[in-house]
Amino acid sequence: MPRDVMDQVFRHLFNSIDEGVIVTDPEGKIIFYNSEMAKLEELLSEHVVGKYLNEVYDAVTVESSEHLSVVLTREPVLEKHKTYFTNKGKEVTIIASTFPVIEDDEVVAVYSVCKDITKFKELLTKTMQLHDQIGLEGQENRSSNGTRYTFESIVYASPAMQNLVASAKKAAVADGFILVFGETGTGKELLVQAIHNHSARKNEPFVAINCAAIPETLLESILFGTAKGAFTGAVDSKGLFQQAGNGTLFLDELNCMSIALQAKILRVVQERMVRRVGGTMEIPVHCRVISSTNVDPWESVNNGSLRKDLFYRLAVMTLFIPPLKDRAEDIEALIHWFLNRYQKIYGLGEVQIAAELKDIFLRYLWPGNVRELEHIIESAMNMLDGRKVITVDHLPHYLRAKFLSQDGTFSEFYKKGSSTLSHVLREVEKQVLWEALKSHDWNITRAAESIGIARQNLQYRMKKLGMHNS
Structure with a gap:
């Protein structure tokens, strides 16, 4: 393919992606600037290409410019958080990865792939300010510690859960680090809240964060807090380690956190000190840390998603919540509890579940565990149309398809007496x-x-x- 055609293809490709792309030569002259970058910085490509970096951006130095520093180090800079100004006064906040292009052992170009996180930054500032406000309010009203559940909230009938609750109560009193693991939907946060409310810290705050639900670019700031000037618009804000005070910080789905951030968590729990993002002061932390994984933590260690040293530090005590399919006695107890709960919420009077459907539920493997059972019963109650007995006809379509054969009869596995x-x-x-x-x-x-x-x-x-x- 001719060189000019290849150039057109690459230009079209880089102008069609959602990330900004900028390419410079070794001297810092801009040789390519895609449409997304132009949109992000509110500049025109024809006013940028052919100019040097210091003609387009303020305060460009080797120390401040990844493009110039990469020419010297020949090493990529990955996922760098950066706030800067264009020469038009536009403030830009991005996450950028910058790479050298090397030919014949010489750097011939440098390119960056940039993602706009201005809205994320604004969300972070508002979130941290809100957390601080909530923290102050919590000091005035200690009876509200941020929890909803105690051990009395856990519904069970099986010996496995009885043993788990007994172990959890002992762990609550012991006041060491705890690692809880169990499949999605087994009730990990419910158990952790119960532990907090059974401990000597019950009048202190309970703070929880799902490590898988927060963008990596924000998670560090939310956990550790920010110092004023860490980035443009940043204020002095307490992170969750501080906001938890003398209470409990729950790190849910710890194995979904990046390895780099896990190393920083390890330092905090070992030193009992935290440093805010952009800050230099070491601040003591006093909270208890309870963490969880939705897979066997040893499997996470083996596959590299969980640091071994962090696992050993946080797993002083481990609690395993068995999946619902392994404790059939609890299924029936939970069915009755959810029926009673939702018939009151929806004002339906006494509602029952058909005997054949209950038998099916006892054989179903419940991949979504307790959460799936609760959602199914609530959904079925909304489909009753004045009737008082839940049957297979009231279930969501995906479940009916699993339970019934094409002729409308129950599939062999769900027939009573079948346990093959x-x-x-x-x-x-x-x-x-x-x-x-x-x-x-x-x-x-x-x-x-x-x-x-x-x-x-x-x-x-x-x-x-x-x-x-x-």
């Missing part, structure tokens, strides 16, 4: 565990590591399957 699949799954699981234990001379720790699960998880499954070294 569950029996097979149980036997396969038992065989895998047996082989792991046997090959490691019944050393539970080594056996658990060999199959990628935690020791506590293996002990629970051995007890459930009736396995022992005889």
Whole structure:
């Protein structure tokens, strides 16, 4: 393909993406500037291309410009947060990655891929100010600690949950770091709130954050706070470590946090000191940290999504919440509890669930766990049309399709008395565990590591399957 055609293709490609792209030569002359970058900086490409960086932007130096520094270091700069001004006075806040282009061992060009986070920055400032305001209000009204649940809120009938609650109460009193793990929807935050309200910190704040739900560019500032001038518009704001005070900070889905940020979390929990983003002062923190993962934490360590040193630091005590499919006794108890709750909310009077549907629920594997069961019952109640018995016809379509065959009858697995699949799954699981234990001379720790699960998880499954070294 001719060079001029290739140039047109690349220009079209870079002008069609959502990120800003700017390319300079080794001297800092701009040789390409895409339409998204022009939109972001409110400049015209024809007024930028051919000019040097210091002609377009204010205060350009080797120290402040990634393009100039990359020419010298020959190393990329990844995910750099940056606020700057154009020569027209436009303030721009971006996250940019800058890369050298090397030919014959020489840097021939440098390019940056930039994402506009101005709105994220504004959201961060407002969020931190709001958190500070809430924190001050909380000092005036200590009875409201930010929780909704206690151990009395946990509905269960199974021995597994009974043992879990007993262990959680002991962990609450012990006041050390706790790591909770369980599948999505098993009720990790409910358990953590109950622990907080059973501890000596119950009159102090409970602060929770889902590490998977916050953009990485904001998470550090939200956790550690910001110092005035850290970026344009930044104010002195307390992070969640400070806002938790002498209470509890809950880091939900810890394994979804970047490894770099995990290293900073490790430093805070080890030193019990925090430094705000852009600040130099070390500020003491006093909160208890409870964290959670939605997968086996040892699996997260093995696949590199969770630092091993952070795992050992935060997993002083570990609590495993079994999936709902492994505690059938709780399914019936939860059904009755949710029925009672939502019939009061919707003013429906006494509502029941058909016996055949209850039997199906006891056989269903519940991939969404307790949360899925609750949503299904609430949904079914909205579909009753004055009737008082929930049947399979009131269920969401995706569930009816699972439970019913094409002829409208129940599929074989959900017929009463059919346990073929569950029996097979149980036997396969038992065989895998047996082989792991046997090959490691019944050393539970080594056996658990060999199959990628935690020791506590293996002990629970051995007890459930009736396995022992005889």
